Amino acid sequence: MPYTPDDVLRHVPYLRRHARLLTGSTEVGDEYVRLCLELIVAEPERLEGDDLRAQLFAAFHTAWGALNPPQPARPADPMSQEERLAHGITKLAPLERRVLLLAAVENLPLDQVGRILGLDETEARELLAKSRLDLGRHTSASALIIEDEPIIAMELSQIVTEMGLTVSAAVAGQQQAVDVASQALALVLADIQLAGDGSGLVAAREILQRYDVPVVFVTGFPERLLTGDGLEPAFVVAKPFTEAALKATIAHALDLYDSPDNAAEHKQRLLAKLQQVTARELRQQRPLT
Secondary structure, eight states, X not given: OOOOHHHHHTTHHHHHHHHHHHHSOHHHHHHHHHHHHHHHHHOGGGGOSSOHHHHHHHHHHHHHHHHSOOOOOOOOOOOOHHHHHHHOGGGSOHHHHHHHIIIIISOOOHHHHHHHHTOOHHHHHXXXXXXXXXXXXXXXXXXXXXXXXXXXXXXXXXXXHHTTOEEEEEEOSHHHHHHHOOTTEEEEEEOSBOSTTOBHHHHHHXXXXXXXXXXXXXXXXXXXXXXXXXXXXXXXXXXXXXHHHHHHHHHHHHHHHTSHHHHHHHHHHHHHHHHHHHHHHHHHHSOOO
């Protein structure tokens, strides 16, 4: 089945998200996405078939695998559970990390994950189980949940509690979220569309203007942030989400903000993105005169 450039471009923001989580760097991830797209241009037959998304991820991992040959495993240094959470997903073994991101974040079936990575389904399943265990970490950090659906808020609370974080507050409103935020926060989970006229984007922007804290957006409207305009600094988990996908994204966000320099750079880029998106949405809401 032939695909147009627009068909491919619709998947690029998600491919970039995957690359960023895999590499731990937006810039490095984007370079791998560029190599993937160059491979597709050179070998368009790679996109023959019915599942464009799976074929794009397969092309990406072909480019990745060519530049990252498997390395022999070495014993891990002993570390506390808190230290292991801080290291996050970027410290998983490379193959475990690839399996986890494809299965949990991109929600690809394990048989497709296996084909993309050259594994059988049993191997993929075992690696996925191992990576999930490695993400079962504990820390005393606190999280703020901004979610107007009580059942989803409870589910989010349970997941972050299982990771060892404490929930400082779970709020449903934009201004309430800003009011309860504090310097002690280690994580914010925010829906985008809140009840009434509330906006999780605006709440996150105001919190980030005061504090250095990673924000993970858990939303049914990922396209409102993954717009494809420049670099995509936002951590986004689409609803309906899986526990593994959310934990993987939280782990990467915590890992990134463990470095003050990386945190400062990411915060400024995310603030610029939020300002751009909220300004555009405000213009679209204004009545024509």
